[in-house]
Amino acid sequence: MPVTRRALAPAAVALAATLLLAACGSGGNAAADLAGGNKAGTAPNGATINLTPQQNRVTTAKVDAIAALVPEEVRRRGTLQVAASVGSVPPLGFYATDDKTVIGTEPDIAYLVGDVLGLKVELNPVSWENVFVGLDSGKYDVGITNVTVTEARKEKYDFATYRLDILGFEAKKGGSWKVTGPADVAGHVIGVSSGTNQEKLLLAWNDANVKAGLKPVDVKYYQNSSDYYLALGSGRIDAWLGPNPSGAFHAAQTGETEIIGTYSGAGDTVLGKIAATTKKDNGLVKALNEALNETIKNGSYGQVLKRWGLDNEAVKTSEINPPGLPKTN
Known part of the structure; x- marks a missing residue:
């Protein structure tokens, strides 16, 4: 995993600990842990899951x-x-x-x-x-x-x-950063899963930014939610790019993160x-x-x-x- 770049904030420590237990606990279940150990969670639209x-x-x-x-x-x-x-x-x-x-x-x-x-x-x-x-x-x-x-x-x-x-950029809650297009991710550390269309989109955005003279994106790769949410909570990545439904659910359960931008999974032309x-x-x-x-x-x-x-x-x-x-x- 990438090296941590800044100190852990107390709220981030709590979130990281919760997710680490969800990933490593004997018989634990990450979905249930995110929902506070309950047998149901709440979708962003209010539906009970x-x-x-x-x-x-x-x-x-x-x-x-x-x-x-x-x-x-x-x-x-x-x-x-x-x-x-x-x-x-x-x-x-x-x-x-x-x-x-x-x-x-x-x-x-x-x-x-x-x-x-x-x-x-x-x-x-x-x-x-x-x-x-x-x-x-x-x-x-x-x-x-x-x-x-x-x-x-x-x-x-x-x-x-x-x-x-629909893809979603998930970041720590309370910031002013929003993502509406390629220029907004320039210079940021973004996590993504390899082999996905969101990776292709992020790399295409990065290429466009570099050609325009903007700072490159520092792309970090994760395959497991426990890993990328630990990285997000500790500040090793600034945002996670993944399917918006999963990111929105996670944000709704934890209250620690938010979706700072959504985008078509096929880019701005399709x-x-x-x-x-x-x-x-x-x-x-x-x-x-x-x-x-x-x-x-x-x-x-x-x-x-x-x-x-x-x-x-x-x-x-x-x-x-x-x-x-x-x-x-």
């Missing part, structure tokens, strides 16, 4: 005409193998209070798709990079795990969109979109697209987003392979 394994998920009916679009091999198997990159901060994909049940917005969307297609969903918790390794090898049918559409990824994968991609991701030309994307549009039409999709506080990221329709984060970014 159930953190327990007993989810009472939103369900919907099978649609035979859409199920018929599923490739025969998958229909015979009867299961939809879903890759899920699991974090520790709600509401996207994380472990419930039992530390083994994967819950969140992304699993709920996956189960809805499975309902429409008449397939039993099997969630496979894997690291971010192994989502794509598993898709490439055919081990997993689809990744439903906050994957942003990019032009580079479209060369290898097909996409069926289901949510807007509206970023999150999509179900499947191996290119494997014949599954049409079925996924039709299933998602069925859930949007029948209202079950809206119910899922509302229960997790993400109704402001809803799409009106699922698209197949829309414009994504440009390669030039």
Whole structure:
């Protein structure tokens, strides 16, 4: 981890200690710890987030005409193998209070798709990079795990969109610093996860700043929430750039941080979109697209987003392979 640059403030020490215990405690759960040890948290929109394994998920009916679009091999198997990159901060994909049940917005969307297609969903918790390794090898049918559409990824994968991609810069609460564009991050220390579209966006902003004669961004890489929140609390990074839903939830629970700026995950030229991701030309994307549009039409999709506080990221329709984060970014 990067070397600490300034002394710890008392509030930062308290936050760091809480998160360290969440990461290292025997049987601990970071999501529950962030919610004060409760079985529920509060989303920024006021929705109560159930953190327990007993989810009472939103369900919907099978649609035979859409199920018929599923490739025969998958229909015979009867299961939809879903890759899920699991974090520790709600509401996207994380472990419930039992530390083994994967819950969140992304699993709920996956189960809805499975309902429409008449397939039993099997969630496979894997690291971010192994989502794509598993898709490439055919081990997993689809990744439903906050994957942003990019032009580079479209060369290898097909996409069926289901949510807007909004990134958030999370910093200590109470400062005057706001982020609205590239110039605002010049000279700052920003944390990000490698291999993500937020990393690509941050590096593109940094390149633009350097070309404009501004100070470069000092980019620090973290993969685990316990690590980057310790770094944020101790002042080793000035801000964390990640999915806005997770950052906003964390800020709402701790009261120690705030979102100082949001941005489209595809930059300033394209509206970023999150999509179900499947191996290119494997014949599954049409079925996924039709299933998602069925859930949007029948209202079950809206119910899922509302229960997790993400109704402001809803799409009106699922698209197949829309414009994504440009390669030039």
